[in-house]
Amino acid sequence: MTAKLIVIGAGMASGRMIEHLVENTPDAYDITLFNAEPRGNYNRLMLSPVLSGEKTYEEIVTHDEAFYEQHNITCRFGEKIAAIDTTAKTVTTEAGDKLAYDKLVFGTGSNPFIIPLPGHDLDGVIAYRDLEDTQRMMSLGAGKRAVVIGGGLLGLEAAAGMAAHGVDVTVVHIMGHLMERQLDEAAGYLLKKSLEDKGITIRLQANSKAILGENGHVRALQLDDGTELPCDLLVMAVGIRPNTQLAVDAGLAVGRGIHVDDQMNTSVPDVLALGECVEHDGAVFGLVAPLYEQAKVAAQTLVGQEAAFKQKSLSTKLKVTGCDLFSAGDFADGEGREDIVFRDPSRGVYKRLIIENNRLIGAVMYGDTADGNWFFNLIKDATDIDEMRETLIFGPAYQGGAAADPLSAVAALPPEAEICGCNGICKGTIVQAIEGGATDLGAVKQQTKASASCGTCTGLVEQLLQVTLGDEFSMPTKQPICACCDLTHEDVRRLIKSQELKSQEAVWQELGWKTRNGCHVCRPAVNFYLLADWPLEYQDDPQSRFVNERKHANIQKDGTFSVVPRMWGGITNPSELRAIADAAEKYNVPTVKVTGGQRIDLLGVKGEDLPAIWADLNRAGLVSGHAYSKGLRTVKTCVGTDHCRFGTQDSTGLGIKLEEILWGSWTPHKVKLAVSGCPRNCAEATCKDVGIICVDSGYQIGVAGAAGMDLKETERLANATTEQEAIDLTVAFIQLYRENAKYLDRPYKWVAKVGLDWVKEQVVENLTERARLIEAFELSQSIYRKDPWAEHAKEAKRYQPLADLTLEAAE
Template identity: 70%
Template sequence: MTQKLVVIGAGMASGRALEHLFEADPEAYEVTLFNGEPRGNYNRLMLSPVLSGEKTYEEIVTHDDDWYAGNKVRTRFGEHVTRIDRARRTVLTKTGETEYDKLLIATGSMPFMPPLPGKDLEGVMPYRDLDDVNRMLDVAALPGARAVVIGGGLLGLEAAAGLRLRGMEVVVLHVMGHLMERQLDPSAGYLLRKDLERRGIKIHCEAQTKVILGNNRVEAVALEDGTIYPADIVVIAVGIRPETRVAKDAGIEIARGIVVDDAMRTSDPHILSIGECVEHAGIVYGLVAPLYDQAKVVARTLLGEEACFVPVELATKLKVTGCDLFSAGDFAEGPDREEIVFRDVARGVYKRLVLKDDVIIGVVMYGDTADGAWFLGKIKAREDISACRDTLIFGPAYAGGAAPDPMAAIAALPDDAEICGCNGVCKGRIVSAITEGGLTTLDEVRASTRASTSCGQCTGLVEQVLAVTLGDSFVMPAAKPMCKCTDLTHEDLRRLIKAKELKSMPAVWQELGWKTSCGCHSCRPALNFYLLADWPDDYVDDAQSRFINERVHANIQKDGTFSVVPRMWGGVTTPGELRAIADAAEKYNVPMVKVTGGQRLDLLGVKKEDLPAMWADLNAAGLVSGHAYTKGLRTVKTCVGTDFCRFGTQDSTGFGIRLEKRLWGSWTPHKVKLAVSGCPRNCAEATCKDVGVVCTDAGYNIGVGGAAGLDLKATEPLTTAKTEDEAMEITVAFIQLFRENARYLDRPYRWIEKVGLDWVKERVVDDLEGRAALVARFDHSQTIYQTDPWAERARGGEAHEFVPLADLTLRAAE
């Protein structure tokens, strides 16, 4: 007979326990899952990349609705269990009672909030779950927002790095003398501090917080020494405590956490517990690796099998992109201990081994952590290292004095060496999966073993195991470098610019090992755009790294003259604008005035020396550049819509003008054209644009990825918006997603072919919070770059160099 299992808490530990349970016997239990959060299991290790913008919430979901439905789990998300009635074997919520045969308590931990004056002010918050992240992002979206993070441990530094990547001014207050003192020695802590300060994060160690200042909302943090740091948000990350209240109220044995035996049973044999709320043999665990080991034991215990939780040696890594840190074991000083230390100041590399009786008992590494798994294996095995002591610090590639081999480190690892600490996957398991399952790709290994599916820190190791196991048959997927100056692809460059916080071309050339001193005509325009898109507050546009048309703000023609295209919002003009265009055409002897396909007027054959004066006249009449030359928004084509057409269903003209005024001046990887048709008759030809909107009685059908140039392609349906404002938000979010992710010179349809329309929909349509963040980042960028270049020149502001034709070296690339 199927038993009833009730689980309190849908976190990573209980989620993994359910996976093991369903794999072993999917019919053993009817499962009801309660969770205080209004969502299911997601990878909390990846909250930091979500905060920084490197990942979205959808990308870190571990169990989605389909998984729960497929395993017949009754989900009760957003519903708190208020009491456990052990005598009647029921749990109680506000909505009623639920019976159980077995109960699994996985309530996790709660953040420790020190009793500081002002801790209850609005804007003061912990950093534990997705709701905390969303609250931080709301403040981070405000221009000039400032954050103070109290706590320089793992969570505090990950929060600080994420908020800094969102553009906030960040100060970290840490009570101890160096950061992460539980995991790092002072030397490694110093290198970590230097790295974070280079990213623009201010570090204040030995900081004694006195009070959080503000009326209803936080305004500043004051220290005992009188220092005051202004703050729009204060993140407190000074530690966690096991969440034991519901278990304690039920009379279950509690010490620091819920006390469990080796089989993960509590003092009540019908109740098990797992995760950060648990205390086993006097220890409370806060890292995911031992919790996943507990999950295996819980599943076996629930199935009536013998199982025993055995703690393992743990390693620590920091999930801040670009900060390579590893520590494990006991690295405290002592009279009975020896040290082997390696320092490379120029590279920022530090390695320290702590030995006792010729056994490694502790390791701290910063800057180069590739050998971390090898050292951790030796700590666990308590291996005598006297035979290789002289070369030990250099890792397995030099073991026994051998010459270094790039793959020797992985080849030298024993089968029981841990590769993925989060999921407890050893090298032997990966090798077996590859050889027995015929696996040839990283994704196949992930699906089979779960290695590299949590924090992602071990991805490189998993790939190396794959390469060593397959030998000559392993083929690394080829990636074409962006140009002759580098071996990096466009995608690698975009990732590294963000990860390493490179905010200038010299920084990229120096840090990423460019083969030439200052780039070439192929990489400079792309690099210029990527820096503009990623660092709108810090990077200044480099005119010399733009194509000819963008450098002179006009389209060059075959005879060396130029075309001038004033902007007509949504294709609408006025008699005054037409007179100004006619006057300019006559005054500067323009050979041809032509109506373009984008519903504008093109003045062709303008002499280069006449461009500044012509644009001064057009600006004076209220006309701005149509950006017909740019990698950015070109036009928003419209039909007359409901104002005049008897078939119009929505105000397509008005909406098109709104779109154009919102989007103009935005730099994008390639030109972007939009159209809005007032009805399905599609007079504005919206179904072959980069973004096309077709209005109906029910709303706005939005399509993307169309083309009508060298390639002819209809748009693909993105979604239907019910209101004009919703259609606006979706369109802006799509453009920003394109800006942040596409390869330079890829039109939207080329980019969509690479990433997939489903990927785009997940971020622009399904994820409302992510969509809002995209819109906020776009609007912030527009406050900086939405200017008319000719009007800016007339005001005496910065403008691109107006260089002689002989110097236009980028012309051919156009």
């Protein structure tokens, strides 16, 4: 009979341990995995890119349902363990279920530290620890205010992420400079300056006194000097503590964390622990590298193999959104120590090396961290740097007195040099994998885990591939669409067209997909490509769309939905407003908000009410605003010549016409337009995907603007003398984008890849191609454009009598 292993906590450490177990001894245990969160293992290091919008949650999932199913792991997510009987070797859930184990592993992680200030229990006071915290911060938008207590890595990531969404953010830090544990004062100053350039307010040497509330919700943070910092959300990011209460209750030896030996055994037989909840030789752990080493040792211990966890010197390569930072060793001032400092203010680069007795003992770097691993190895190995003293600050490529081939520095690294700090992978292991057939980055990741966590060592791994394989390897410039195949988005689009592939099944079969039905990453992309390229032959697959597009509403953090009716060009009337007000009252909508796109958002609609509220709004003539779609979102306008004394053209009328033509069109990513009636640009047209400025002589059409993670002014596509020409140019540009762009690339990213000159050739200069693009767009619209709310409202109406009968029977 297979031994039973129960794992408490589905975090990164326990997830890596399970990986080792199922890869090396798949039949050793019948595994049951508990997790307090209602989900499995995801990469917490990547929560910050999710917050900032660089990644989706789906992209940071480490183990999906297929992984757990493939390895017969019983998942009990959203369930907490209430008690453990280490004598009877059982665990009891909060629901009262009792399960026996042969081996038990604690992976309970850590809890965020909440400063017990007056008001810390108010609604709107959160930590930054999990997906729910991230979603709470993402729910804020432009015009909202947030205060972050803590100027460490997590606090700054939280601040940068919210600022990227237009939130007014203030960081409060008690120390004299940011990230004082990792950075010296000079690097901390540069970091502060960079964050302030992003619009974040930094208050140093500021001591929090109380959290002030109103009607049970946070309204401000009060400092000890009496200053009040108003906020809609307050984030505490001041540290973590090992989560040990369950272990204490079970009678395990606990200090700062759960005591473990070198084999990750606790004080109780057959019970192990790993990760942020443990204490080993007086140390607790928060970085991923030692946690992954613990996972490897725990897996070996569980199958009776000899292994020992040893603490190592650690470097810290940090990524605060848009800022590269590295620190290692001891960088404090001291007698007998000397500094080598390099500053390049124009590039925002700062490097400081600390030397003692001809040994490098510390390094702090800001702005350029490419040589961080090399410096770390010098520190770790206590290398005598006397002969390279003159050129040390310039990194490995300059040793010998002159700049060498950059790859020579990588080639000169010894086999034991650590490349991937997160996973403790050295150069020799990576080279061995490459020589064994891992000839691309994905294969190296799969075999060694190098660059699979935070990703900062990806460049070094690629250089090792180039050094080892020589001409057989070329540095990749494109990434595969997903793990299901080796093809890039561009390859897939080209082959769908050239091989006339007109179904998802044909794509999986003909293009060598490794999985039978694709995955959550590739299915939406392939669905769009087929939809755009074969509108007559391919039928949209709703199940290959993201959840918001399937629900035709934006899901909110509490499971309710956001409903946004379309308002053509931002224009409405009393009848529409009355219908919206009636719907808000009828369905108890808690929040009604005017959006930045000149529409009204009904927030907090229950899922079961969606068909009915759609039907009510439809009867008033309102259709879906597609605020959830990869398609046209809004066309923002000013009043133009209708009312404004500066207006040169009918900007409102043009905006309405464009929205009526373009609405309901599926595109690679969301598309926003604006039309301003004069160069004063009240509709903010110069930062949209397509922005039109009305002038005396006609219309200036700009494209490829951005006002999100990146801020970018539009580039001039063309000047138009008539309204119809402006419409034609806009429609042709949108269709060219639909036919050629990579899925999830906004127009500004796509234009940067193909070049504005090429876009102009197709849309402006080639009149035949412009006509074809317009015709292709109109064809697609004639087939696919429909109001999803109306479709679903019909379904709801058809089944309403059955629902009424069921209700009557129940009564």
